[in-house]
Amino acid sequence: MNLKTSLPPLALIPLFSLLQAASFSYDFNSGLADYNSHFNSTDSGEWSSAGVPSWAATGGVNNSGRIQSGGNNNTAVLRSASDFSSVGSSNRVSTWFEARLNASGLIDGFNALGVGFTIGDNGTLNSNQYVAAELEVQGGNQVLSLRYRDSFTVNTPDSDALSLVSGNWYKLENVVTKEAGVGNFSFDISLTDYGADGNGAGIVVDTYSTGTLGGMSTLWNETELNAAFQGYSQGGAGGAFGFDNFEATVIPEPATFSLLSLAGLLFFMQKRRA
Secondary structure (H helix, E strand, O other): OOHHHHHHHHHHHHHHHHHHHOEEEEOOOOOHHHHHHHOOOOOOOOOOOOOOOEEEOOOOHHHOOEEEEEOOOEEEEEOOOOOOOOOOOEEEEEEEEEOOEOOOOOEOOOOEEEEEEEOOOOOOOOOOOEEEEEEEEEOOEEEEEEEEEOOOEEEEEOOOOEOOOOOOEEEEEEEEEEOOOOOOEEEEEEEEEOOOOOOOOOEEEEEEEEEEEOOOHHHHOOOOOEEEEEEEOOOOOOOEEEEEEEEEEEEOOHHHHHHHHHHHHHHHHHHHHO
16 A cells, blocks of 8 residues: 555545535425425424325426425525634525416415525524525516515515416525625525426526625624425415425535635645656
């Protein structure tokens, strides 16, 4: 054994472990009991009594498993799926959903679909403190929006009116970055169309970058937030939506990538000398 060539891989292990441990994905293929074990999905106030989610083995992306939501204010929360420990920390959260549209071409039965982060662990994309990228209906149009709540709710919709295709699968993504100054965050939101079975190449429908927004001091002072997705219907029974492929990822800071690249380069150089 050459000691020089064996040491660099060991040095890389903590870095690779960090990157791997910082990502959570769930494909909804294993049934409702397994889903409930990952998400805080049955607590009072999170899923209304009329809207408890159901699971289907087919009908999701590429005809895989899916969660079917219905009712008013359906939220699922995954505990501790982020790292906001320092200024510059960025976290990505996303979910796929099947578009169900009414005769006007708008989201059927729901005011909004959202994905984001929250302090609490049930019902909290509508109460307590949260940040959520949303596809919502505003003034008769579908738009991307950033909604957040600290002591009160603030909604900042984009101006682009969006046209969706009923039955297609879309990915709604929210990248949240902790900015300098207590209470400041920035958000980069995107909506991508993957076609009727979810296997399309992916066409970006719209993007929305908010720039730095303030007024979120309670959230800002947390080092870890809970990831969540939601279908929300204000004062109504709500529609029925399929959700699939939920993911929450800590985005490594540039220094982490630089360190990983340097370790890899050292490993390559010593490998060549061996």
